[in-house]
Amino acid sequence: MNNKQRLKFFWKITKIINKKFCKNKLKIKDIIFFRKKKRLFRNTVGIYVHDFKVIMLRESIPIQLQIKILCHELAHVYERQIIKIDYSNIHKKRLGSKKYYKCAHNKKFHRLFDKFLKEVIKNFKIDIN
Numbered sequence: 762m763n764n765k766q767r768l769k770f771f772w773k774i775t776k777i778i779n780k781k782f783c784k785n786k787l788k789i790k791d792i793i794f795f796r797k798k799k800r801l802f803r804n805t806v807g808i809y810v811h812d813f814k815v816i817m818l819r820e821s822i823p824i825q826l827q828i829k830i831l832c833h834e835l836a837h838v839y840e841r842q843i844i845k846i847d848y849s850n851i852h853k854k855r856l857g858s859k860k861y862y863k864c865a866h867n868k869k870f871h872r873l874f875d876k877f878l879k880e881v882i883k884n885f886k887i888d889i890n
C-alpha cells in the first residue's frame with residue numbers, strides 16, 4: 762500500500778467510526794503523515810491537533826500500528842468534540858508529564874479506543890496483532 766492508498770483507507774476507517782459512534786458529528790479536516798524528527802515529537806507516533814482538527818501519524822511505522830494510533834487519536838477527537846472534555850488546562854500545566862498522560866488516557870478513554878479498534882477489525886477483517 763502506498764501513502765495515497767493508505768490515506769484513503771484511513772479516511773474510510775474515520776468515516777466508519779464517525780457514522781457508527783458519532784452520528785457523523787466528528788469534524789476532521791485532514792489526516793497527515795509526518796516524518797520529521799522535531800524535538801517535540803521525537804517519540805510521538807500520532808497526535809490530534811484540536812485547534813486545526815487534524816490527525817497526524819508517523820509515516821515510518823507499520824500500518825498495523827498506524828491503524829491503532831488512528832483509533833487512539835479518534836478516541837481523543839471523540840472526547841474533545843463529542844463529550845467536550847477540555848484538555849487545555851491539564852495541557853498547559855502538565856504537558857509532557859506523567860500526570861497529564863494519565864488524565865488524558867484514563868479507563869474511559871481506553872474503553873473508547875477498544876470499541877473503535879474492534880469496529881475497525883470487524884469491518885475490515887484485519888489482523889492487528
Ligand SMILES: [Zn+2]
Nearest residue numbers: 833837865866
Ligand atoms: Zn493519546
